Amino acid sequence: MSEKTIAGYSVKCNDQGFMEDLNQWNKEIALALAKEESIELTEKHWEVLSYLQEQCKNETAITIRKVGKSGIVTIKEFYQLFPKAPLKTASKIAGTPKPVSCI
């Protein structure tokens, strides 16, 4: 665990850049993290991010299948919004822990 300065805020992150404390998250941090991933956040992106945060608060293990059934995005759209590794990238920007699921 280490302290990292993101958008002027000091936040606790693990060595892979996932935030350790969701309470430290804010929209400016999200914008900065998204920029690192070359993603411009649209309305849809924000909806996905708040869905992930809700699931995290409910302590539900998140999977791509669940995101696809959330009613917010289909799996295809999820891959388009967060290309490459959608669940990991989205979790990183949302300030939620690194997903441990294989699905």
Added chain:
Amino acid sequence: MDKQEKLPVKKMMLILSKATIENVYACFILANGARMDGIESEIFFTFFGLEAIQKDKLKKLHVATVGNPAMHIPTLLGGLPGMEAFATKMMKSEMEKLDIPPVDEFLEMLSAAGTKLWACKLAMDMFKIKKEDLIDDLDGVLTVGDFYERADGERTHMLFI
């Protein structure tokens, strides 16, 4: 410099030759897991693996209860009528708990994630399977040569299941 430059996998080419549910799921989870990590993936369905993409068969795949020592039931018992169906039902309910989808939904997930799904031409000819018998999400029918041609980039791995 002590640290070697990391060269992550770029593409996984999976060959599925079996239709027992444990093999089908192993293949699907590897293909889907690759996409989840930004790795390209493709599946070549050949021989019995073709059952996993046949519309009228893919929902009826079973776990092998005979000749499978890891089932921990005597071979004779494993061969009793209904045994495969029972073991399959048990396994499916455990998998649902882990949010692992059934075969048809899994194929849709893979396709949506960008995994390429290919059927083997020779095996189709051998089993007299027509393209109409196969799922709509199929990306095409290939020969072995065609499949190898698609493995033309660096850091591509091929896996036979």
